[in-house]
Amino acid sequence: xxxxxxxxxxxxxxxxxxxxxxxxxxxxxxxxxxxxxxxxxxxxxxxxxxxxxxxxxxxxxxxxxxxxxxxxxxxxxxxxxxxxxxxxxxxxxxxxxxxxxxxxxxxxxxxxxxxxxxxxxxxxxxxxxxxxxxxxxxxxxxxxxxxxxxx
Ligand code: ADP
Ligand code: MG
Numbered sequence: 682x683x684x685x686x687x688x689x690x691x692x693x694x695x696x697x698x699x700x701x702x703x704x705x706x707x708x709x710x711x712x713x714x715x716x717x718x719x720x721x722x723x724x725x726x727x728x729x730x731x732x733x734x735x736x737x738x739x740x741x742x743x744x745x746x747x748x749x750x751x752x753x754x755x756x757x758x759x760x761x762x763x764x765x766x767x768x769x770x771x772x773x774x775x776x777x778x779x780x781x782x783x784x785x786x787x788x789x790x791x792x793x794x795x796x797x798x799x800x801x802x803x804x805x806x807x808x809x810x811x812x813x814x815x816x817x818x819x820x821x822x823x824x825x826x827x828x829x830x831x832x
Contacts, residue, residue, distance in 0.1 A: 683818060683824055683827055683828070684815060684816065684817050684827075685815070685816040685827045685830060685831060686813065686814070686815050686816075687813070687814040687815075687816075688807075688811065688812070688813055688814075689811070689812050689814065690810055690811055691810050692721065692724045692810075695721050695724050695725055695728060695804075695812060695814065696724060696725070696727055696728030696731065697728065698725075698728065698814065699725045699726070699727075699728030699729040699732065700728040700729065700731045700732040701732065701830060702728075702729060702732060702826070702830055703728065703729040703730065703731060703732015703733045703782075704732040705732075705826050705829050705830060706729075706732065706733060706754060706782045706826075707754075708754045708780045708781065708782065709778070709779070709780060709781075709782075710782045710783070710800065710822070710823075710826070711777050711782075711783045711785070711795070711796055711798070711799040711800070712729070712782065712783065712784045712785070712799070712800045712802060713785050713788035713789075713795065713799055713800065713801050713802060714726070714784060714785065714786045714787075714788065714802050714804065715787070715788060715789060715801070715802070715803045715804070716803060716804035716805065716806075717806060719806070720804040720805065720806055720812065721804045721812050721814075722760075722786040722787075722804060723739070723740065723741045723760075723786065725802070725804065725814070726739055726756075726758055726784050726786070727739045729756070729782070729784060730750060730752065730756050730758075733750075733752035733753050733754050733756050733782060734752045734753040735750040735751065735752035735756055736752070737750055737751075739756070739758060741760055741786075742758050742759065742760045744763075746759060746760065746761060746763065746764065746771060747759045747771065747776070749781075754780065754781050754782055755779070755780065755781030755782070756781060756782055756784065757776040757779065757781050757782070757783040757784070758784050758786075759773075759776070759783065759784065759785045759786065760785075760786040760787065761785060761786065761787050761788065761790050761791050762786065762787045762790065764790055764791060765787075765790050768793070770794055773791065773794040773795075774794070777795075777796050788801075797819060797820070798819055798820030798822065798823065799819050799820070799823065800816060800817070800818055800819070800823040800826065800827070801816070801817040801818075801819060802814065802815070802816050802817075803815045803817075816830075
């Protein structure tokens with residue numbers, strides 16, 4: 682199976698990679714972000730937002746669960762950390778099936794609500810500023826995105 686592995690050495694470099702990914706979005710994509718606290722999930726989302734031409738500053742939606750931003754396409758940014766074990770459906774489908782791009786931090790916590798076609802992104806700590814970012818596409822649309830990203 683196709684997988685993309687990226688190494689970055691600063692927050693800026695991570696944002697440059699996710700900005701490039703953001704530029705490939707056409708609407709309706711679902712991106713799942715996994716990784717420890719401080720791995721860079723929100724940082725990755727900030728770059729992605731740039732690629733979507735979101736002008737507002739993107740920050741962690743931990744206390745609101747879902748934040749929506751306007752750009753070239755809408756960005757739906759979720760951080761479901763606080764929903765751990767609650768099994769609460771906040772109307773996720775409306776976002777996943779919406780015209781915008783959905784990004785979910787700690788996505789495995791709402792696995793039962795997630796679509797099967799998606800881009801899975803794991804961020805691993807490698808020292809203070811080094812990160813390994815692994816993208817695994819699930820579905821043809823996401824495989825195409827990964828191929829484009831590597832070009
Ligand atoms: P998370 O959302 O996963 O908890 P954040 O994005 O909020 O993580 O925080 C990541 C922190 O790590 C930020 O302070 C960021 O500046 C720092 N950082 C250092 N190196 C990197 C890197 N290569 N990629 C992403 N973030 C990095
Ligand atoms: Mg975060």
